[in-house]
Amino acid sequence: MTTTKELWENALVELELSISRPNFNTWFKDTHVIRVEDGVAYLGVPSQFSRDWLSTKFHKDILRSLRGLSETIRNVEYVISRSPKKTSEEVHAPSAPSELPLEAVHAKTNLNPRFTFNSFIVGPFNELAHAAAQAVIRKPGIAYNPLLIYGPTGLGKTHLIQAIGNHFRVNAPERKVQYLTSEKFAMDYVASIQAGKAQWFKEKYRQYDLLIMDDVQFLAKMEKIKEEFFHLFNYLHDSNKQLVFSSDQHPNMIQNLEDRLKSRFNAGMIVSVTPPDHESRLAIVRTKAAAHNFILPDEVLDYLATAIEGNVRELEGALNTLLIHFEMRGKPLTLPDVKMLLRDAGSPKKAVSVQEVVKLISNFYGIDEASIYEKTRRKEVVRPRQVIMYILREDFHISFPTIGEKMGGRDHTTVIHSCEKVRNDIQNDSILSGEVHQIRLMLK
């Protein structure tokens, strides 16, 4: 089935032949078929000039060519609608006066309204970051500029920086706020270069009063974009526009990041968020559960906070799992239920140590655990040892040298060889592949 776009393109090809080129270029340039409905094709035209002229002068030609392509079309209606036009570039003097804050009313901030300070839980692990964010709100552009929040994934960095943006969006709509990830920034840059609109790209980003960029560590890898970012940074910083960033590392630790950028980050405020402690986790679980109107017994909440360490996102995921099961079952969840459910949902990788894997696999093959670590080449030991190395590598992503070391000081090439051997053998040896499958199930 042809789309309306293809339909019109085909019609245009035909029309182009029957109409003189100047006429065609003038009248058919910005036209498009909006929809076809009940045998009527609705043709979008740029202005009343074109509507009047097309309908008096070219109506027959248009209808004929459309009918030739689709017999169901009986009539053509002309509607004035501008197809989204590309904007062209412009150049402004670098020290042009700052702009009247006009656009904020319609500005797309790219913020997720879900992330607000109200839904942000403050604990000892993030109170510094929270306080810094509050200071930014009170004195944007002055207090801490730039503000950089770093820490491992799933600890609410995005939530916090978006909450700053949302605060301005609601309470100071005259400020232009933009939230984006460094990846989006990079893609935008590439797109603007491709379209030959580099200047437009500069303009676009220099208009914001508050720029929030997530995951700036990714910029380190991209040379040209890093430079563009550097200039943007300087421009906004010099005009006292607030900048807020997040990163997964302290900027000084980010590889390939130039010193000039590092020092600029360091000129503002750098705060970290650390994994929450048990009490904070408990508070988070409570708040999140309450947000869903989801009532859980205290013991379950406590279990959740204990069992899932570190990452707030995983905590939320676990809670969502419980929520779905609760809704499906329609009866309250007990602690054993929860333990059951979360054993399936949780990942084994965090809970299992190398020793446990070795113990489990040697038990599985019925050999002595100690013999794995010995320098023996007995056949009944070699195979389980190779399987252990393979599992440690494939499922737990431990480095080859580390595996070698744990396996009684073996060279990393030995480990590589073992892993490859098992990987190849699994293809042909159905017994081995069955064993590995069994072991994986036991590890869960």
Added chain:
Amino acid sequence: MKFECTVEDLGKAVSTAVRFVERRANLPVLASILIVAERGGLILRATNLECGVEINVPAKVSSEGVVAVAGATLAGFLGNVKGKTISGELAGEVLKLQSERATASIKTLPHEDFPTLPRVAASTSFTVKAGDFMKAVRSVVYCASTSTVKPELQSVLLFADGGKLIAAATDSFRLAEKAVTLRAGSTIPQLLLPARNAAELMRILESASGDVEVYYNENQISTHIGGTYYTSRLIDGAFPNYRQILPKSFTTEAVILREDMASALKSLTVFADKFSQVSLSIEPSKKTLLLSSRNPDVGEQTSTVRATVSGDAVAMNFNGKYLGDSLQAIVGESVRIYSNGAGKPLLMRDAADDSFLYLAMPMNR
């Protein structure tokens, strides 16, 4: 086709019409003016598909006909022709024009491709004095943006508020608003008239007196002024809600003579740098307004303007052109300047007339 009319009538009509001609059009016929000779007179039509004009010219038509001739050629000839009356006749593919002292033969173009002008139904309209309408548009149009990034800012906003026709324009660095009395039609939605089409409208309004009735629909605006029909497309977009950024209270207020400010700014342009930066400082203790500019390659100048000042002292930098632009719309003797301190927009008004306001953003450095 054969007609006879006065040189003055035809010349005036052609000089108006030629402004609507599109010189670089894809369609060659758009570079021409269409002349329709009908019983009762001539109709001249020109359009660039953004805006268009149709002008009735009184003429004695002895044989009807239609012809399209290159606008620039026709205007060039009529602009310099001497004599009182002129006659025209189509001979083959050539239009022969003859006055008492000169004759010209102008090659014609096939007129079948010349488009019709959109008509706007009379159902929605407003009435305003021609002079007021022109004043409103002229007071703000220079503020419209020239950049195509935001088409809605390349326009003059027209709407009604409290029995007034409000015109506003901004390029996001400065903003002007002018209110004039509406004679009829108190509800007008936001109409975005393209700024470059506004210049032609003003020229036509200039020649008119009395009231003009302006018709509009969501895509098109048009008006009949005397024997002239003008129409322009409207820009589809939302004009920023600028009224919410107009400051309500001020920390500094100064009144100065318009003439003083105008001449000070004029002489400062000699010394201004390439960004036409002018520093403005208001000193309540000395009752002065200090304007200065400096260009490292030329020199510097300071002008002191006597002022009535109340409030705090303040110093800011502006694009001198932006300050000066406002004065063309301020006709009273003195100018009122309001400020809320450095970094905040500066508001200017005609001291005797509240219908005009002008907002300019200071420069960063």
